[in-house]
Amino acid sequence: MPSLRLRALAATLVLSGPLVALPALRASARPSSGDPAEGKKIFVVRCVACHKANGSGGVKLTGNPTPDWRDAKRMADPKHDDDSLRVCITNGRPKSGMVAWGKTGQLKPAQIENLIAYIRTFSKK
Numbered sequence: 001m002p003s004l005r006l007r008a009l010a011a012t013l014v015l016s017g018p019l020v021a022l023p024a025l026r027a028s029a030r031p032s033s034g035d036p037a038e039g040k041k042i043f044v045v046r047c048v049a050c051h052k053a054n055g056s057g058g059v060k061l062t063g064n065p066t067p068d069w070r071d072a073k074r075m076a077d078p079k080h081d082d083d084s085l086r087v088c089i090t091n092g093r094p095k096s097g098m099v100a101w102g103k104t105g106q107l108k109p110a111q112i113e114n115l116i117a118y119i120r121t122f123s124k125k
């Protein structure tokens, strides 16, 4: 009898393995825990010229235009998860004219988190 119970336990562990592993696979997509109100304060000073006050973008400098952050479908795409926004704000997109705010030390990681949280509000209206 104990061996049966043990086997059942083993089966449970094996079966739940993939379920436990799934979040680990997505662990790189670390969601932002920033404060959108704080993010807005930076946004209106440093980002608004290219991304527009309502996040609509459409400003083209040397490459890709700024994206439309009001587009909820676009923003729900894993390609545009918080990690991708974080990488872009940190390293910039030199070809398109997007500034490497993090790498150049112009913004601290906590400020970048606040900006990500604010950017998310445009598609939640």
Ligand code: HEC
Residues within 6 Å of the ligand: 042, 043, 046, 047, 048, 049, 050, 051, 059, 060, 061, 063, 064, 065, 066, 067, 080, 084, 085, 086, 088, 089, 093, 096, 097, 098, 099, 101, 115, 119
């Ligand atoms: C000089 C113009 C300019 C300024 C100022 C600017 N950006 Fe950008 N940004 C761009 C351009 C152009 C792109 C599109 C890059 C591409 O797709 O190649 C972009 C892309 C991005 C992206 C990727 C967005 C996505 O959904 O794919 C993020 C995030 C971003 N900017 C955040 C910011 C933040 C935050 C600020 C202010 C601290 C800022 N940007 C200021 C020009 C600018």
